[in-house]
Each structure stands twice: as structure tokens, then as C-alpha cells.
Amino acid sequence: MTFPTIPGDGPLPVVLVGAGLMGQAWMRMLQTSPDADLVGLVDLDQELAHSAAAELGYDGLVIGTSVSDVASRSGAKAVINVTVPRAHVPVTLEAVFAGLPVLCEKPLAPTVGEALAIVAAAEASGQLVVTSQNRRFYDSLASYRQAVAEVSPLALLTTDFAREAHFPGFRETMRHPLLVDMAVHAFDVSRYLLLDDPVSVWCETFNPSWSWFDGDTVATAVFEFAGGVRYRYTGSWTTRGLVTSWNGSWRAAGEHGTATWDGEREVRVERADATRSLPGTGHSVVTSSGLSAPMAAGGAEEIAGSLADFVDALRTGRTPESEVHSNVHSLAMVEAAVRSADTGERVHFDDVLEEGHREALALDLPEAVASALAGWGSARAAVDRVAVGS
Ligand SMILES: NC(=O)c1ccc[n+]([C@@H]2O[C@H](COP(=O)([O-])OP(=O)(O)OC[C@H]3O[C@@H](n4cnc5c(N)ncnc54)[C@H](O)[C@@H]3O)[C@@H](O)[C@H]2O)c1
Structure with a gap:
């Protein structure tokens, strides 16, 4: 249009x-x-x-x-x-x-x-x-997209999200507060990083005994993207201790290395930019350049x-x-994950x-x-x- x-x-x-x-x-x-x-x-x-x-x-x-x-x-x-x-x-x-x-x-x-x-x-x-x-709009996420491209093609993208969330009000009575109100942000960022859309999902949710929410606050979902990458999200709103950032901790594992983002300012890349054969084994190992992605800066x-x-x-x-x-597609990721969790x-x-x-x-x-x-x-x-x- x-x-x-x-x-x-x-x-x-x-x-x-x-x-x-x-x-x-x-x-x-x-x-x-x-x-x-x-x-x-x-x-x-x-x-x-x-x-x-x-x-x-x-x-x-x-x-x-x-x-x-x-x-x-x-x-x-x-x-x-x-x-x-x-x-x-x-x-x-x-x-x-x-x-x-x-x-x-x-x-x-x-x-x-x-x-x-x-x-x-x-x-x-x-x-x-x-x-x-x-x-979607963080300078460090723009850097991370660059880092993910460097190590692609990917096999796996993961998000670990762990917070202790206190939101008195409607969220505490929702059936799936974490998936519906929070995970949509990470799901959308996965599409931003992969430049691709998902084709299927399996998801499981539950609520721990100490939860102050009525609905499920812990979820693990595995999405298959059209290009074959698996995106695994694990989140919790009832974490006690060692929480992640509000964007979660990200890891992208690809043919040319691994890239991580702490969801705040730190992007790290270990690039498999050289391979070395292990004599007599037929295997090879990767050696890393330990490169850090340059930070994009100055965007709104x-x-x-x-x-x-x-x-x-x-x-x-x-x-x-x-x-x-x-x-x-981002909204459909939430609806599909909820449907999978329920069925x-x-x-x-x-x-x-x-x-x-x-x-x-x-x-x-x-x-x-x-x-x-x-x-x-x-x-x-x-x-x-x-x-x-x-
Ligand atoms: N991006 C984020 O991080 C983030 C964070 C919080 C909320 N949100 C989103 O922002 C939106 C608003 O959330 P909120 O927390 O401000 O809600 P809120 O309830 O505090 O405010 C919503 C306002 O909309 C008004 N309203 C409702 N129907 C209306 C209509 N038909 N015409 C005119 N006004 C109408 C209400 O009177 C109310 O003042 C939601 O979509 C929410 O998911 C986004």
C-alpha cells in the first residue's frame, strides 16, 4: 500500500x-x-x-x-x-x-x-x-544487530528475562501477565534482530508457589523462524535475586561465532574468524578474535x-x-505462545x-x-x- x-x-x-x-x-x-x-x-x-x-x-x-x-x-x-x-x-x-x-x-x-x-x-x-x-530503539541494540549479522547465519537466539515485578492492578489478575504484558517486547526484538518472522511455537507457562500474581509468571517458549533459526525465550516476573535488565540477557549463536547483549550497554562478540584442525581427529576448533562490536551512538x-x-x-x-x-507478527507471537501454553x-x-x-x-x-x-x-x-x- x-x-x-x-x-x-x-x-x-x-x-x-x-x-x-x-x-x-x-x-x-x-x-x-x-x-x-x-x-x-x-x-x-x-x-x-x-x-x-x-x-x-x-x-x-x-x-x-x-x-x-x-x-x-x-x-x-x-x-x-x-x-x-x-x-x-x-x-x-x-x-x-x-x-x-x-x-x-x-x-x-x-x-x-x-x-x-x-x-x-x-x-x-x-x-x-x-x-x-x-x-527497538536503543543504540546498544543497534550495535547488537550489527554483531548478530557478523556471526550469522544463526542456529539459536535466546533471551533470559528475570525480574521481580510488582504492578498492583490489572496485571496481577491476568491469566498470562508475563506473556501478554512483557514478553511482547522481547518477541518483537527477536524479529528486529533476525529480520525474519516465526512459523511455529511451543510454549509452557506456570506460576511458582510464592507468586503474588493470579496468572502464570514463568514461561519458556521456543519459536521456529521461517529461515530455520530457533528463538528460545525464558522469562519470569517472580524472580528472587540476580535479576536481568528489563530487556533481558541475549545470546546469538551462529556459524561465525557468538554475540551477547546484556539488554543495557554491553555488546560482546566472539568471532570464529579462523578454524584450526585438530591433528588426527578430523575435528576442528574455532579460535576467537574476542572482538567487541562498535557502539552505535546518538540515535533517539x-x-x-x-x-x-x-x-x-x-x-x-x-x-x-x-x-x-x-x-x-509480533502480536501473533504472543497469541500463539498463549495458545500453545493453554493447549x-x-x-x-x-x-x-x-x-x-x-x-x-x-x-x-x-x-x-x-x-x-x-x-x-x-x-x-x-x-x-x-x-x-x-
Ligand atoms: N511501551 C511501554 O513501555 C509501555 C508502558 C506502559 C504502558 N504502555 C501502553 O500504553 C498504553 C496506555 O497505558 P497506560 O498505562 O497509560 O494506561 P492508563 O489507563 O493509565 O491511561 C489510558 C488513558 O486512556 C484514556 N482512554 C481510554 N479510552 C479512551 C478513548 N476511547 N478515547 C480517549 N481516551 C481514552 C483513559 O481515560 C486513560 O486516561 C497501553 O497500550 C499500554 O500497553 C506501554
């Missing part, structure tokens, strides 16, 4: 929808952003919107409850959707059919079916829609990185990270995508979105499309 580019080079005027916890983090970041100017704020809770604007020192913001109304009164050219996941579909649909591109907080939608409805709405409206996967990180990528795509027409067609079966992504398509066709959606969905030969073919600017 093609989306309209927005010529110009100054900060893009934007409306933010959702003035809650994360919305206020976006408002703080936008105060110093070179990429966007906050001109409007939308929340169903008007008292919250007004108090957040006042507390953060925003004067003259257009504030209201309707994204199309606030956008037209404020002159905004794009929308940042930081509402709760169940509001991502209605808010994003209202924005794109008002002619506005959208940057939407993760997860794109609560289910793959609803995410596919957003993909169809992007196509029907011709607007760019991008998921903000902020954990986390949500500022998501925003910079989104605005650059609108200015130049290039395909951004996590454009929604492609991002459906004990290996789950295939083609099945998750086609069932999501059937679910989307049954939703109550605007005619243009429903007919875009009905026109897809298969969900797999649809999500493999690439969006570029015209």
Missing part, C-alpha cells in the same frame, strides 16, 4: 490521545522533541487531561474527547494513540478516516483479529499506521526513537519499523493469522474496513505487504 507523505522539515503538529500513565510519559518526552509539537490532547477523562496539561506546563493545548474534533481545531497532522489497548481500534479508525496517520502504543490491539482490522483500516484510508515498539532512544522513526517515514516515504502490516500443542502462525482474519470479518466495522478485509486472499499475504510513501 502507499501512504501520503507530509512535506516539510519542522516538528510535526500532533494530537495525543490518552493522558494516563504512559500518555504523560509521552507528554514529557514531547516537551523537548525536535520531531513533533503537541498541539492537542484527547481523553474521555477531561479532568485528567486538563490536570495533566497544567501539571506539565502545557499552555494553549486544544483539549477534548474526540480525536477528529481536536485534530481539526488544533491543526494537527498526526495522532499518537496512548489509550488502553481495547480503545486502540476505535481511536485509530476515527483518526485514519479523518485523514490522519497514527502512531499507536503497543500492543497494537488486544487480539490478532482486531489488529488485522487496523491493518485493513490503514489500507482502506490510505494512511500510515505504526505501532510504537519503543524497545525508546519512545523518542519511535516518534523520530514515524515522523521520518512521513517526511521521506520510507517504510518505518513496526508499520502495522509487519507488526501483526500444550505446537501452534502454527498461519493458523493464528487465518483465525484472526475470520475473527476480524465477524467484527462490527465500518463498511470500507470490512470490504478491505473481505478482499484479502489470505491474512498471511496481507500482512506481508509493505507500506511506502507516495
